Amino acid sequence: MSKNARISLIIIATVVVVVGGFILLSRLASPSQPQAGNTKAAGPVAAAPADLLVRPDSHKLTDVPNAKVTLVEFLDFECESCRAAYPSVERLRSEYADRVTFVLRYFPIPSHRNAELSATVVEAASRQGKLEAMYKRMYETQAEWGEKQVEQRDLFVGFARDLGLDMAKFEADLNDPATLERVLKDRKDGATVGVQGTPTFFLNGTKFTGRASYEGLKEALDQELAK
Template sequence: MSKNARLSLIIVAVVAVVIAGFIFFSRNTNTTAAPQSADGKVTVVEYLDLECPSCRAAHPGVQKLKAEYGERVSFDVRHFPIPSHRNAELAAVAVEAAGAQGKRDDMFKLMFDAQQEWGVAAFEKALGDSALRERVLAQRAEGSKAGVQGTPTFFINGTKFSGAPSYENLKTAIDQELSR
């Protein structure tokens, strides 16, 4: 199979699983500590699955929050590929491969938008990098240890966010932390 055919197959599979994810999505509302910043800023940690439709729905609001808060709030996106999502792990490795080229945020958007014009030779080569796969799996293990059971799961200053992950709800929680 050619590299372009493999890449096209991956993209089509991601899109198909996103649609199927609407059926299988689940959310946990327990509060558990997660990594937080030692520099005194508010830190928002998001564990996501690139095949999760709720993660896709939350992404534009998170991007808007990043732009609004700038340096006052630290956003840390981590992978939590759900085992029942066949291509979530590979999609996460793809994002990390793009990150090795300084394009991680761009690739998140492209993956969520399911666009097909993002394949380049250096990116395709990076997909086979076992260190990137290990990074993704380490983040999933860290998320499991912190109590992540579904995606998207957000932690704000180490406390699990339990509301609907809308822009407004996340903004309210971040503003509460900034006012402390």
């Protein structure tokens, strides 16, 4: 082998070693990335204060005495992601009705024109025992009124009439500042425990970090029930 050939081989070998070492060091220095579909938190997540997640006056769509598992949802009726999660939550409520307590907390997003109003309408309906009926009506009709930049009060009042509410009482409750204050108290609690968007779920006090799908929530519920 000629002298020049030997020199070329030495240079190539040196380059390979240097590049290989650089790649190895880069991998060691970089944090590992979760695999696709892995939605679990990287480490332990501190539980939120129980008295902020579920207050004595919090609305329970399903209330199981001494339930081992409680799922709290902070939601916005004008939020499309909340509407997308709604069928999954309802399916799970049906399947876990005797095992899991499901709690509804309001978290109207300020940028949604009718978020506070729709939550206040649901709260006013709750004063006549119609919270669940109005909650469902809001999601089932969201395509009609969501993302509109005009107030939808007349439409919402029509919902109350359709549900057979005492309209004089409903209007009085809707106009009562205390009703909106009740909605905003939920939002304040949500902000305190770290809610930044909707829907946000807390499972037995810990923020759920998986996908808000039927499969994702069901797996998490089953894991808690199995403990």
